Amino acid sequence: MTAPQPHGSDRPAEPARPHGSTRPGGRTARTRAAVLAAAWEELDRRDFASLTIDLIAQRSGVHAATIRRRWRTVEGVISDILSQxxxxxxxxxxxxxxxxxxxxxxxxxxxxxxxxxxxxxxxxxxxxxxxxxxxxxxxxxxxxxxxxxxxxxxxxxxxxxxxxxxxxxxxxxxxxxxxxxxxxxxxxxxxxxxxxxxxxxxxxxxxxxxxxxxxxxx
Amino acid sequence: MTAPQPHGSDRPAEPARPHGSTRPGGRTARTRAAVLAAAWEELDRRDFASLTIDLIAQRSGVHAATIRRRWRTVEGVISDILSQxxxxxxxxxxxxxxxxxxxxxxxxxxxxxxxxxxxxxxxxxxxxxxxxxxxxxxxxxxxxxxxxxxxxxxxxxxxxxxxxxxxxxxxxxxxxxxxxxxxxxxxxxxxxxxxxxxxxxxxxxxxxxxxxxxxxxx
CATH class of the missing domain: 1.10.357.10 (Tetracycline Repressor, domain 2)
Incomplete structure (x- = not known):
């Protein structure tokens, strides 16, 4: 069981995705991959308690507002890692x-x-x-x-x-x-x-x- | 397995008691019984997130400062309930x-x-x-x-x-x-x-x- 690997196009439906657009395999999938990978990397450096949306935004290059719109909270991002x-x-x-x-x-x-x-x-x-x-x-x-x-x-x-x-x-x-x-x-x-x-x-x-x-x- | 019943004198050592005096069976034991019973009752009315030392103090009649000195936090009180x-x-x-x-x-x-x-x-x-x-x-x-x-x-x-x-x-x-x-x-x-x-x-x-x-x- 390896670390979750964000993977790209033609994926099946994402059951635990809280929000967001429905375009599969495009910008939406790339955004998800970048955000989850960034959160995953941050969790290697710090405790969950100190992880913030802004840190994930900095590392992923995705706007904090976009992350908040799609996952709402840090907990939402973490849950999506687990789901993936x-x-x-x-x-x-x-x-x-x-x-x-x-x-x-x-x-x-x-x-x-x-x-x-x-x-x-x-x-x-x-x-x-x-x-x-x-x-x-x-x-x-x-x-x-x-x-x-x-x-x-x-x-x-x-x-x-x-x-x-x-x-x-x-x-x-x-x-x-x-x-x-x-x-x-x-x-x-x-x-x-x-x-x-x-x-x-x-x-x-x-x-x-x-x-x-x-x-x-x- | 019934609800934890605070009970009084001649008890064995209390393994998880974080702090406090060592006089067994006296005021210390009565204080513990009152505080744990009060926290237990509060948990029947509210979520853990809204439970505070002050609420436990009000219900138990034990000063908040005394509770803080002996159990430090709400988590300390809850852990002591579990221990008991x-x-x-x-x-x-x-x-x-x-x-x-x-x-x-x-x-x-x-x-x-x-x-x-x-x-x-x-x-x-x-x-x-x-x-x-x-x-x-x-x-x-x-x-x-x-x-x-x-x-x-x-x-x-x-x-x-x-x-x-x-x-x-x-x-x-x-x-x-x-x-x-x-x-x-x-x-x-x-x-x-x-x-x-x-x-x-x-x-x-x-x-x-x-x-x-x-x-x-x-």
Whole structure:
């Protein structure tokens, strides 16, 4: 899981974009790329608390008024980085649910190892507590990520590794939860052992039927 | 798991008390009880963002200067509520690890069902991001809670339900993590199904040896 890479034209719809024009691939996409890259670079140098729209404007060369119109707040920009990052996660497809879950857990651990990325999640969670708008973005961004990755559980159900009525989103949430608990609650660094245990615990629970809904699959 | 009940004399040491005198059971304990109860009541009426030391002073009848001297900030008061709550958690002891874990998960779900308690955890996590002092309190409070409850895994090891080198604190963290993920990341309410799944997943992983350290027990 690498740093979010702003990428250009012919992108799919941007689910968490709060505002702005709809011209795809043109100036709008370039503006988004420049602003998100600038905010990302600034977060490597400073705490979230000292990040301002004006600093992002200076580094990106985009007018502060334009940034305010499209993202409203620094929290809006940060949430959009997270959203973009979610769009670029590769979904493992090794042919084995156990291996897919371990690959996903390792990619989450890798992502949250640099302090900058720990600050990113802290910033987004803090913003969500203070602003209903940011809370909605967080809810949507994490919902989208989980839904995208949950396809690996659907594939496992098709292969007969787990029951057909397994709730894939809950499997993915169970795998991801210990990372955020570690970062936000016990406030210790994530590591490879946490990744191994999270993946293995989610896998065992999934094959044992813990996440079955009791509803027949469509 | 009920609301934190300030209680009076002959209490054990207060691990997260930031400051203050050391006279146990006297005026100091009464002051703490009054201040924490007042903050708790205020949180039922307002958001954390609008809670101030002066409001707590008004409701508790304790001078604002006294509150500032002992807890420094609103975050300090909130963290102390959390600490006090942790001290009063009953540790289930049913004779079965599975039942103990389910009882614990239900008590966590019950605690985080009222919106006030959701706001409590949001407030503490937000404070920890902004203030190193609050982060240390959060780290210590959650560390203490986990260590206290992890004794149920030690008992299970003595009964032969899990391997002797099972890391009890990691079992408890695995059980608790999905609640905080739900509250802080996907921002949906916790419910009985989440409690059931979290307990069952932690139990299965524990008995399968996922949380073994590979070190011999002392």
């Amino acid at each position: 990052h979610g769009e670029t996660i590769p979904v493992p497809d090794t042919g084995s649910l156990r291996q897919d879950l371990h690959a996903l857990a390792r990619s989450i651990a890798d992502f949250y190892t640099p302090p900058r990325n720990q600050r990113l999640v802290e910033a987004v969670v803090t913003a969500a507590v203070r602003e209903p708008g940011a809370a909605e973005v967080l809810h949507n961004v994490f919902g989208d990520r989980i839904r995208r990755v949950a396809v690996m559980v659907e594939r496992a159900a098709e292969r007969g590794e787990v029951a057909a009525d397994t709730d894939g989103e809950e499997v993915i949430a169970a795998l991801g939860a210990p990372f955020y608990y570690r970062l936000l609650m016990t406030r210790r660094p994530v590591d490879a052992e946490l990744a191994h245990r999270s993946a293995e615990a989610a896998y065992l629970a999934a094959v044992e039927g813990v996440f079955r809904t009791g509803r027949r699959a469509p | 709550h942790g001290e009063t958690i009953p540790v289930p002891d049913t004779g079965s690890l599975r039942q103990d874990l389910h009882a614990l998960a239900r008590s966590i779900a019950d605690f985080y069902t009222p919106p006030r308690n959701q706001r409590l955890v949001e407030a503490v996590v937000t404070a920890a991001v902004r203030e190193p002092g609050a982060a240390e309190v959060l780290h210590n409070v959650f560390g203490d809670r986990i260590r206290r409850v992890a004794v149920m895994v030690e008992r299970a090891a003595e009964r032969g339900e899990v391997a002797a080198d099972t890391d009890g604190e990691e079992v408890i963290a695995a059980l608790g993590a999905p609640f905080y993920y739900r509250l802080l990341m996907t921002r949906r309410p916790v419910d009985a199904e989440l409690a059931h799944r979290s307990a069952e997943a932690a139990y299965l992983a524990a008995v399968e040896g996922v949380f073994r350290t590979g070190r011999r027990a002392p």
